[in-house]
Amino acid sequence: MTTKQYHGSCICGSIKFEADVESSDESNRCNCTTCWKLRLWFIRIKPENFRLLTSEDALSDYVYKTGYHQLFCKTCGVHAFGKLNKPGVGNFVSINVACLDDVPLEELSELKINYMDGRNDQWWVEPKDTRFL
Numbered sequence: 001m002t003t004k005q006y007h008g009s010c011i012c013g014s015i016k017f018e019a020d021v022e023s024s025d026e027s028n029r030c031n032c033t034t035c036w037k038l039r040l041w042f043i044r045i046k047p048e049n050f051r052l053l054t055s056e057d058a059l060s061d062y063v064y065k066t067g068y069h070q071l072f073c074k075t076c077g078v079h080a081f082g083k084l085n086k087p088g089v090g091n092f093v094s095i096n097v098a099c100l101d102d103v104p105l106e107e108l109s110e111l112k113i114n115y116m117d118g119r120n121d122q123w124w125v126e127p128k129d130t131r132f133l
Contacts (some may be wrong), residue, residue, distance in 0.1 A: 003049075008099040010078035014058035015071075017081065019095050020049035027097055027111040029133040031116025034064055036133075038079050041093040041113075050081070050093040053112075 002023045009016045016083045029131040062070045067086050074080040080099045117127040
């Protein structure tokens with residue numbers, strides 16, 4: 001298992017972060033309302049592997065019904081990352097893969113994608129149809 005550090009940002013640069021991603025971390029696509037409408041593709045990492053490099057003042061926070069905090073830029077609106085700390089589910093930061101600035105395209109094409117049925121609150125189940133995720 002190898003760990004690589006990546007840098008990420010929103011469009012306008014008000015949000016910048018560093019993330020240490022392990023080679024075994026899989027990416028995720030979900031069909032819940034938030035992920036569906038934002039077309040999110042994300043990687044979950046441990047909170048200690050995430051560093052916000054800019055002020056939290058640049059962030060707005062949308063809290064999903066599960067307690068998940070989807071953080072986005074107040075200026076350009078890009079959803080760069082989210083956070084959840086919930087017993088039974090876990091404590092993690094979800095990084096929007098599209099916000100990673102320095103990940104090589106070859107690595108993106110090799111990411112394993114885990115599909116999740118958040119629409120039916122069954123995140124551990126793959127939806128029947130993943131063609132649009």
